[in-house]
Amino acid sequence: MEDPAWERELERRIRVYEQMEAAGDWPGRLGSIDYFAMAALTVVFTLGPWIWVH
Incomplete structure (x- = not known):
């Protein structure tokens, strides 16, 4: 049994994703700044405690 309301909702969602993809x-x-910040925090949170105790 197909639900027409659900099919319309799926079509709407597909259009939204296609618009977002087309607009980039x-x-x-x-x-790149986000990735750099994550890498820096990883280094700080892993090496920081090790340096602190030694």
């Missing part, structure tokens, strides 16, 4: 605008997309 993905909310929450990480940039």
